Amino acid sequence: EAGVAQSPRYKIIEKRQSVAFWCNPISGHATLYWYQQILGQGPKLLIQFQNNGVVDDSQLPKDRFSAERLKGVDSTLKIQPAKLEDSAVYLCASSFGLAGTNEQFFGPGTRLTVL
Amino acid sequence: SQQGEEDPQALSIQEGENATMNCSYKTSINNLQWYRQNSGRGLVHLILIRSNEREKHSGRLRVTLDTSKKSSSLLITASRAADTASYFCATDGTSGSRLTFGEGTQLTVNP
Numbered sequence: 001e002a003g004v005a006q007s008p009r010y011k012i013i014e015k016r017q018s019v020a021f022w023c024n025p026i027s028g029h030a031t032l033y034w035y036q037q038i039l040g041q042g043p044k045l046l047i048q049f050q051n052n053g054v055v056d057d058s059q060l061p062k063d064r065f066s067a068e069r070l071k072g073v074d075s076t077l078k079i080q081p082a083k084l085e086d087s088a089v090y091l092c093a094s095s096f097g098l099a100g101t102n103e104q105f106f107g108p109g110t111r112l113t114v115l
Numbered sequence: 116s117q118q119g120e121e122d123p124q125a126l127s128i129q130e131g132e133n134a135t136m137n138c139s140y141k142t143s144i145n146n147l148q149w150y151r152q153n154s155g156r157g158l159v160h161l162i163l164i165r166s167n168e169r170e171k172h173s174g175r176l177r178v179t180l181d182t183s184k185k186s187s188s189l190l191i192t193a194s195r196a197a198d199t200a201s202y203f204c205a206t207d208g209t210s211g212s213r214l215t216f217g218e219g220t221q222l223t224v225n226p
Contacts, residue, residue, distance in 0.1 A: 004157070035216075042203050042216035043158065056213050091157055099214045100146045100207025106157030 004107035012113045018080040025094030035091040087114045121220040134191040136220040138204030152201045196226045
């Protein structure tokens with residue numbers, strides 16, 4: 001079974017630039033998550049999709065971050081414009097059902113460095 | 116707000132020893148999960164324990180849950196160098212719709 005795919009694996013940009021991350025979840029998984037993990041901390045949920053609808057985006061900085069999941073499969077996360085504090089690893093995960101009762105499968109992450 | 120908090124922040128042991136990590140949380144939960152993260156990689160699910168369960172085993176892993184104390188522990192028996200990783204607990208709250216991760220315990224197993 002193929003895992004969660006993410007690209008790119010690494011990205012270096014300057015502040016105020018834009019960046020986009022892509023995620024392809026495990027086939028058949030209805031729920032998709034984007035997490036931000038700052039060095040030395042646990043992952044923080046940014047947004048959660050159920051199929052192509054948003055379930056939870058309460059912790060997404062909507063003035064600069066946006067995400068979409070067209071057709072309920074692939075997803076993209078965009079930051080525009082980036083700030084220094086956005087330097088982190090962005091993890092995508094998917095699960096068959098809702099977060100609490102289901103195991104989440106994580107991708108390898110995209111390490112973003114903002115200079 | 117911070118939900119799960121792991122203790123200790125870092126733990127260093129010798130191969131063959133047991134490792135115990137603790138997690139405390141603030142609000143009521145339906146389920147608690149433990150994940151492992153090797154350096155530079157994504158997280159891997161280890162075990163899920165429901166609020167009506169007190170103990171669960173999976174191979175060399177033993178998880179306990181005390182809802183009255185709002186705490187959980189993860190025991191790894193007969194540790195191996197390959198167990199070196201960060202371990203995170205994650206709780207779902209009563210809504211069950213979102214997982215909140217703690218800050219993690221960095222475990223180092225020395226060969």
